[in-house]
Amino acid sequence: MGDTIGIVSPSGPILGDLSRQLTEGINFLKRLGFRVVLGKNALNVDDYSAGTPEERAEDVNLMFSDKKIKAVFCSTGGLTANSCTPLLDWKAIRRNPKIFLGMSDVTVLLNAIYAKTSVITFHGNNVLKYGADPTKYDTQELVQRLVDAKIGRINRISERKTVRKGIAEGRLLGGNLSSLLRLAGTCYFPDFSDSILFIEANEITPQECNYAFNQLRQIGVFNKTEGVIIGYVCSLQASQKKLTSMEDILLKITEEYDFPILKMNDFGHNCPNTVLPIGVKARLDAESKELEILERCVT
Numbered sequence: 001m002g003d004t005i006g007i008v009s010p011s012g013p014i015l016g017d018l019s020r021q022l023t024e025g026i027n028f029l030k031r032l033g034f035r036v037v038l039g040k041n042a043l044n045v046d047d048y049s050a051g052t053p054e055e056r057a058e059d060v061n062l063m064f065s066d067k068k069i070k071a072v073f074c075s076t077g078g079l080t081a082n083s084c085t086p087l088l089d090w091k092a093i094r095r096n097p098k099i100f101l102g103m104s105d106v107t108v109l110l111n112a113i114y115a116k117t118s119v120i121t122f123h124g125n126n127v128l129k130y131g132a133d134p135t136k137y138d139t140q141e142l143v144q145r146l147v148d149a150k151i152g153r154i155n156r157i158s159e160r161k162t163v164r165k166g167i168a169e170g171r172l173l174g175g176n177l178s179s180l181l182r183l184a185g186t187c188y189f190p191d192f193s194d195s196i197l198f199i200e201a202n203e204i205t206p207q208e209c210n211y212a213f214n215q216l217r218q219i220g221v222f223n224k225t226e227g228v229i230i231g232y233v234c235s236l237q238a239s240q241k242k243l244t245s246m247e248d249i250l251l252k253i254t255e256e257y258d259f260p261i262l263k264m265n266d267f268g269h270n271c272p273n274t275v276l277p278i279g280v281k282a283r284l285d286a287e288s289k290e291l292e293i294l295e296r297c298v299t
Contacts, residue, residue, distance in 0.1 A: 003070035004035040006063035007127055009042040009050035011105040012078025018128060019043075022075055025131030029073075032143065039063060042075060049080045057087035060109070064093045071146065076128045077104025082182045085109065090116045099146055099298065102126050104202070104269065107175030112188035114173070114279040120297050122146065123175050123198075123267065124275035137272040145275035149298040153290055157272045158265040160289035163247045166260030168227035168284045169294070172276055174198040176269075177212050184219055192224040196284050198276060199246075200231035200268035206244040209236075213253045227260045227284040229291060232268030260286035 007026070014022050026036050039059035044051030063072045085108065094117040101122040102110065110121040122145070125138055137157045144150040173190050174180060177199045183189040201209075216222060233246045247263045254261075262284060266274045277297035284291055 002033055002035065004037055004068050005029055005071045005073050006037045006039060006066065006069040007042055007073050007075055008039040008056070008059040008063055009044070009075045010056045010060055010084055010109055011050065011074075011081040012048070012076050013045040013050040014043055014075060015045065018076065021128050021131040023131065025075075025127035025129070028130040028134060029127070032139075037069065049078065049083070050075075053080075053083040053087055057084035060084070061089040061092055064089070064096045064098065067096070069098065071099035071101065074102030074106045074109075074126050076126050077102070077106055077176075077179075079105055081105045081108040081179070085112050085188050088112075093117050093119055101146070101275070103267075103273070104176050105179050107179035108182055108188075110175055110278050111173060111180060111183060111190050115188055115190040118279065120277050120279045122275050122277055122297075125273045129273070135272045137274075141274040145277070146298055149296060151293040151296060153292045154266060154274050154276075156264075156266065157274075160265075161247070161263040162286045162289060163230070163251055163261035163263050164259070165287045166227065166258065167286070168196060168260050169281060170194045170196040170226040171279055172196050172198060172282050173278055175200070175278075177201045178204065178208075181212060181215060184215065192221045195225045196227045196229065196282055197221065197225045198229040198231065198267070201233045201235070201246065202269035203235045204233065204246075205235070206249060209246045209249045210253065213250055217253060222254055222257055222259075225259060227262070227286070229284065230261070230263050232265040232271040234269045234271070237265075238270070260284055262286040262289060262291065264289070264291070
């Protein structure tokens with residue numbers, strides 16, 4: 001290995017015990033053989049964000065422009081990543097394509113970067129997760145996807161469920177459901193034509209799933225997508241109460257469609273995570289319960 005990873009905080013701040021967790025995440029990456037550089041504003045605090053929008057965007061821009069940095073990993077999620085999207089240097093990002101990894105609110109940037117530049121981005125653990133007892137699966141998927149450039153079938157960590165049968169091919173787009181919808185109506189919302197949408201959620205209710213899926217239907221996403229994958233939904237699956245599942249809500253709201261739907265727990269909040277490349281062509285076989293990456297995503 002030996003490549004240098006830059007760490008940025010484009011959304012929420014690193015506060016309290018999270019500082020120790022970030023250090024552990026950095027040490028995890030170093031043990032894998034990487035060099036690590038922390039963005040100059042990555043530890044800033046501006047009320048509820050990791051610095052001002054200008055500071056957060058500056059770190060992302062500098063990491064993409066720095067030839068020594070081979071990958072950019074996000075420290076954590078939050079709620080304010082969309083405030084720095086207008087400040088990103090899209091020309092610099094397009095000229096210097098490199099791995100950009102994160103999840104949760106980072107979904108905003110993963111999809112915006114692909115939409116504006118066609119640079120492939122990666123949905124996977126934020127650095128804080130790697131500092132909180134990462135599983136063998138977390139490590140395996142990070143190394144296989146980003147170091148070994150492995151494509152093909154996504155490894156399973158748990159049982160999968162066929163929600164609606166079918167086979168589809170398309171470009172992977174998505175991430176955290178509520179974060180993705182923060183891009184709706186903006187120039188940063190990706191074109192879902194010929195896509196496979198993958199979604200997960202942390203704290204969400206069945207009612208919120210309902211209005212989110214109705215919004216996606218009303219803005220035309222389901223008219224364009226070829227298939228949908230639902231990841232781990234922490235608040236619904238970990239609840240002590242019997243709650244309607246996200247996949248059942250999606251199935252009902254999209255009953256006039258015939259695209260395949262697969263339920264899998266291989267990505268999401270508070271679970272082991274694979275690494276999914278946004279913008280890369282994939283094949284979904286809901287009956288065989290397989291997701292396969294068809295194109296090389298790391299050079």
